[in-house]
Amino acid sequence: MRISQHLFTWHCLLSKSTRTHAFGTPHSHFDSNSRRFLSSTGGTEKSLENKEFSTEYHAPVMWKECIDSLLNCERSQARTDDSDDSDREPLIFIDGTLGGGGHSAALLQKLNAGDIVFGCDVDSEALETASNRLGKYMDHDGKELPFFIPVQSNFGELDSTVTEAKHPVTQQTIVGEGVDGILLDLGVSSHQIDTAERGFAFMKDGPLDMRMGQNAMSGLTAADICNEFDQMELQKIFSKYSDEPRAKTVAKAIVSNRPLSTTRELVDAIGTVTPTYAKQKRKGLTATCARVFQSLRIVVNAEDKVLDRVLSIVCPTLIRQGGRLVVMSYHSMEDRATKRIMRDGTVERRKNIDQRDIYGNYAGPPKPFKPVGKRQKARNEEVEENPRARSAVLRVAERLDS
Ligand SMILES: C[S@@+](CC[C@H](N)C(=O)[O-])C[C@H]1O[C@@H](n2cnc3c(N)ncnc32)[C@H](O)[C@@H]1O
Numbered sequence: 001m002r003i004s005q006h007l008f009t010w011h012c013l014l015s016k017s018t019r020t021h022a023f024g025t026p027h028s029h030f031d032s033n034s035r036r037f038l039s040s041t042g043g044t045e046k047s048l049e050n051k052e053f054s055t056e057y058h059a060p061v062m063w064k065e066c067i068d069s070l071l072n073c074e075r076s077q078a079r080t081d082d083s084d085d086s087d088r089e090p091l092i093f094i095d096g097t098l099g100g101g102g103h104s105a106a107l108l109q110k111l112n113a114g115d116i117v118f119g120c121d122v123d124s125e126a127l128e129t130a131s132n133r134l135g136k137y138m139d140h141d142g143k144e145l146p147f148f149i150p151v152q153s154n155f156g157e158l159d160s161t162v163t164e165a166k167h168p169v170t171q172q173t174i175v176g177e178g179v180d181g182i183l184l185d186l187g188v189s190s191h192q193i194d195t196a197e198r199g200f201a202f203m204k205d206g207p208l209d210m211r212m213g214q215n216a217m218s219g220l221t222a223a224d225i226c227n228e229f230d231q232m233e234l235q236k237i238f239s240k241y242s243d244e245p246r247a248k249t250v251a252k253a254i255v256s257n258r259p260l261s262t263t264r265e266l267v268d269a270i271g272t273v274t275p276t277y278a279k280q281k282r283k284g285l286t287a288t289c290a291r292v293f294q295s296l297r298i299v300v301n302a303e304d305k306v307l308d309r310v311l312s313i314v315c316p317t318l319i320r321q322g323g324r325l326v327v328m329s330y331h332s333m334e335d336r337a338t339k340r341i342m343r344d345g346t347v348e349r350r351k352n353i354d355q356r357d358i359y360g361n362y363a364g365p366p367k368p369f370k371p372v373g374k375r376q377k378a379r380n381e382e383v384e385e386n387p388r389a390r391s392a393v394l395r396v397a398e399r400l401d402s
Helices: 003-023 063-071 102-110 124-133 155-164 190-194 222-228 231-242 247-257 263-271 285-300 303-318 332-344 380-385 387-391
Strands: 029-031 036-038 092-095 116-121 147-152 179-185 319-329 369-371 393-399
Touching (some): 063 319, 063 393, 092 102, 102 179, 124 147, 147 155, 222 231, 263 285, 285 303, 303 319, 319 332, 332 369, 332 393, 380 387
Parallel strands (some): 092 116, 179 319
Antiparallel strands (some): 369 393
16 A cells, blocks of 8 residues: 555545534534534534634634634723723724634624724635625624724735725724724635645645745746755755654655655655654654644745734734634744744744843833633543644733833
8 A cells, every 4th residue: 555545545534524513413514603513404503612713624723712812902801881882992802813703703703893804814715604604794884893804915915915905884994993803713724725726735635836825925836846846955944844753864865856746746755764663752753744744834935934923013013902813723933933023023943032130120122912821722522522722822912012
């Protein structure tokens, strides 16, 4: 059996079990109006809270924790129940990683008439799916419902794209005074991984693409990197972006097996130097492919550079004082940058930037954020229902006086 065939069989078993867990029984479907899973007989299934905003496209991770954190922003807390909706200045939020719209749907359900959620994604398919789902929030007069405004943009460019957006009714600029919160649920959606043609999954055969949107920030596809970078460059990428312990060996195998144009060819190239099963699981084929694919995806989409920009420039520029930055990371590079910006005001290592006066007090530039609470992980029940939640780390910060 070829190595790639082995992985496909493994994936089929895995996806069968995770689908049942994450999306209900094969005979159920999601009813977006009632936000409940309906069985084929039409009755409401026992609806687990975590699944409430899940669709076949994607199951939003820690949605309740994310939405509560956004809504704990200063202006939302200052709202009083007895004031009329028409008296209220709208709250404005940005979902910077719209995906299937699960988090946006949960947020919109909690907001008042006239409030605004921008849903941003680089992927036009995600925007189309989420816009269909959230259509009822798009075309109305704002007297009964909040607004959903889709924006096709890289989140690294939101400081220019979102500021140009006009109010659907008044046609005036919306973001003059800043926004009340930005949510970033990093990485790729389940739908992107499940779509073989996108080339994100090592368990599915497809072109070596991995671009999140039509125009990748690097201008490269994964095939360009595998076929054109020299061995040393590949080795550096695998070490830097996924701590691959056998980066040199894997890079050499890729160079000797090129040209590579499909995910299966890449898996087979890695398989020439990697055992299907290893004593140490992390040295086996599945774990090695996961790391190699992750590092290629990061380079194709310039994820490190874009994340640095959104955290250190876009968010401090757009979030108003007392507003919230809510970030969910899925690997250590993302979480490290998030932690540093929230704690130190920069994505640089603390050692490089710490400035103290002679008394040991901080004397560097003002920090834009203060962390709110500790990092959070998904609860066990959620991880059982949605294995993707296992690696998620949620961090929250509040925008300080600018
Ligand atoms: C984990 S999914 C978000 C899922 C979403 N929270 C939901 O509930 O369905 C991440 C999404 O962010 C998008 N994305 C990743 N990097 C991006 C970037 N730099 N700019 C804009 N969107 C990005 C991906 O295309 C993907 O749709």
